[in-house]
Amino acid sequence: MSAPIRVAIVDDDPLVRAGLSMVLGGAPDVEIVAEAGDGAAALSVAPAADVVLMDIRMPIMDGLAATERLLAEEPAPHVIVLTTFDADEHVMRALAAGASGFLLKDTPPPQIVEAIRKVAAGEPILSPSVTGQLIRHVTAAGISTEARKAIEQLTDREREVALSVARGASNAEIAAQLFMSVATVKVHLGHVFTKLGVTNRVQVAIRMHDAGLV
Template structure:
C-alpha cells in the first residue's frame, strides 16, 4: 500500500520516473543496481532484510547513489545510524506529495535533506542514547575534529548544522555565496565527511 501511494504521488510529476520497486532490502539490492536510479526511497523496517543494511551495501557499491530513508520517527537510533552510513536524509512516511517531490529533487541535485525540525529530532535522539562510553568517545572525536577548523569555518559548520542553505549562511555571516561554498567544501575535506548532514551530526555530537 505504501509503495502504491508513493507510485501515485511520484507518477504525477513529469520530471520524475519510478524505475524500480522492491518489497524488501534483499530485493532492493538486486533491482537498484540495474535500474539506473538516481534516488532511492528506503524504508527502515522491511521483511527479509532491513533498510539500513541494504542502504549501507548499496552505497558501498555506488557512493554516488542518493538514499532517502522513510521513517515514522519511532526508531531515532536507526535514523541516526542511517545518516552515519551515508543516507542523504530522511522523510516521514506521511510527507505531503509536493514536499516529497521537492525532497527528491533536492537530494538528486546533491543537497541532503536537513530541516531544523529534523535537526531537533537528531539532537533529542543523541541525548537519549544509553551508550554512555560510545557517546563519550564520539563527542571527544567530534570536538577534536571541530577544533581543527578556523573560526570562520566553525561559524559555517554551526550554520550548516542549523539547516541553513548557502544563501542563508551568506546573509547571516555577511559573505558571498561562492565564499560559503568554498568554506563548505573545506569542511568536507577537514572533517572527512561527504555531505552537510554528516557535518551537522559532527556538530551535534560535539555538543552532547
C-alpha cells in the first residue's frame, strides 16, 4: 500500500480548518500533517506536506505571499489555493507563483479530495470559474510575443505535448493521443518546463494561451 498523501491546511478560520479536517479525515489515502492560521505560520509547517490547502486572505502574511515563498524553495509542496475569492488578480498571481490548483470554498468535498489526489500526482486542477478567469485574462492580454518566442524553442513533439497539457489532458491521455509511453511524455514535459521557464502544467497552459495557440 502506498504512503498516504500528506496535507497541510492553512486558513485563519478555525471552523474552516475543522471542517476540512473532517472531510479529509474520511479519505483513507490522505493524512493531515499540519495546520496553520496564517501564511507566516504556514512557512514553517507546510514543507512537511505533499499538498497544501491555502487560503488567501489571512493576517500577518496572506496566502498568495506564502505560496510565492513556499514555492521558491526546494523541495516545495504542491499548493491548492482554496478561497471564497476568485478575483482575476488572485487567480493569476497564484498561478504565476506556481500553485497547482485553485478551488473555491463552495467546491463539493469529494471534489476537494479528488483535487488533492490529482495535484499530488502532478496534475493541476482548476474550478470551472477559475478556468473562465484564465481565458478572460488571456483574451484581454492578447497574444504575447514573448510567449511565442519561448514556444519556438520547442520541438514539434514537445509542442504537441504542451498543447495537450494546455487542453487539460493527463499524461496517460497524452500518451494515448500521441502514441507514446507515459515515461516518454514525462521526458518531453520536462523539456517543455525547462524551455518555457515554468515549473508546472498550469504555467505551461498559460504560456500556450498567451501565445494564442489554444
